[in-house]
Amino acid sequence: MAKKGRVFSGIRPTGRAHLGNYLGAFKNYVALQDDYECVYCIVDLHALTTVEDTLNLKQNTYDLALDMLAAGIRPEETILFVQSHVPQVTELHTILSMVSPLGKLTDLPTFKDMVRQHPNNVNYGLVGYPVLMTADIVLYKSDLVPVGIDQAPHLEFARETVRSFNYRYNTKALIEPQMKSAEVPKVLGIDGKEKMGKSLNNHIELALTPEETRQRVMMMVTDPQRMKRTDPGNPDVCNVFTMHKTFTPKEDVEMINVECRRAGIGCVDCKKRFAENLNKALEPFRARRAELAAKPDRVHAILEDGARRARAIAEVTMREVRAAVQLP
Ligand code: SF4
Incomplete structure (x- = not known):
């Protein structure tokens, strides 16, 4: 073409x-x-x-x-x-x-x-x-x-x-x-405030292992007003939720949107889900990278x-x- x-x-x-x-x-x-x-x-x-x-x-x-x-x-x-x-x-x-x-x-x-x-x-x-x-x-x-x-x-x-x-x-x-x-x-970086970048060490490298990626995700700052698991959250101000919109199936994003607001889902579980979806999305990247890195x-x-x-x-x-x- x-x-x-x-x-x-x-x-x-x-x-x-x-x-x-x-x-x-x-x-x-x-x-x-x-x-x-x-x-x-x-x-x-x-x-x-x-x-x-x-x-x-x-x-x-x-x-x-x-x-x-x-x-x-x-x-x-x-x-x-x-x-x-x-x-x-x-x-x-x-x-x-x-x-x-x-x-x-x-x-x-x-x-x-x-x-x-x-x-x-x-x-x-x-x-x-x-x-x-x-x-x-x-x-x-x-x-x-x-x-x-x-x-x-x-x-x-x-x-x-x-x-x-x-x-x-x-x-x-x-x-x-x-x-x-x-x-x-x-x-935004894992601090939820600044643009993601190396100099601020708030980034998630694409080439990390799945476990390292999970660890970085678990460090992500969420809705700052949500102090306890029982507090309702606000996904609109949460960077984890923003990332979910890119990496998580639509129906799950909708579920998180609802459940977060009524404290039906905790931030730890929410981040675990995101880490899982992110790792899944990065699988082909990691496979290609490993192949090329060997040559x-x-x-x-x-x-x-x-x-x-x-x-x-x-x-x-x-x-x-x-x-x-x-x-x-
Ligand atoms: S439940 Fe998810 S969307 Fe809601 S504040 Fe926690 S991390 Fe953010």
Whole structure:
């Protein structure tokens, strides 16, 4: 079946993936493969902007690739590769930086957030992050980029940069990417308060064993007002209930919704049920992951093949870009 266009998405290698990555990104990545030609990039150069992400960078990159493949990325059709394996991206980044107004870059909310989070490491890479991101997108002649609301300003920046470049150099070398609105669910961590993430240690890694997964689930914070088993609960404010909606059969979700409100089910039992359903849902992932983990050469070969295919597209773009800016 003919595909509807080319989708690009980049993901930072922050180590073994967790449930938040699965629900917030992988699920959508896997589904997009049915209709689009997909280019998924593990953005290791972007990880260099923050010191903590560079620890174990190689291992983190490998682990993320393994998790993405286990989650259902199909490397025969999708291009899965590592950003730094395609050096053309840094060349394009430099060229695009000449049409990227500094004021606009320092005005982006994500830059301001990063400055707040890393006050002792405000480096050029942080300012230029959206330029490198633009280079990532346009290098592969991408039509669509799935973005959540927080990334929308970056995509808008990319679109403006493409227009500026094409106008300044009187060329059509770069394609203006369109936004593919993606519903990125905010997955809360086991603390029930903050977004799930490694840095807060409130995550549930996909690669945990069933028993380890159960233990993490049993640590999940529930309705904070429900102090005793006999207190009625409120599923609307409970993260366990939110997760049930994704992993538990509909009729059981309805039962929990009713029973929780009249203290017919306790939080311990409710979490046990969730752990069971989550473990069941993760069975195919774990089986694929174990199979791939036993053959690390296969994972490396997939990434090499992805980089080879990505470089072929990148070189076509760069020939046009170099010609436009009159570089050899
Ligand atoms: S019974 Fe379930 S839904 Fe209700 S508060 Fe406890 S964990 Fe949450």
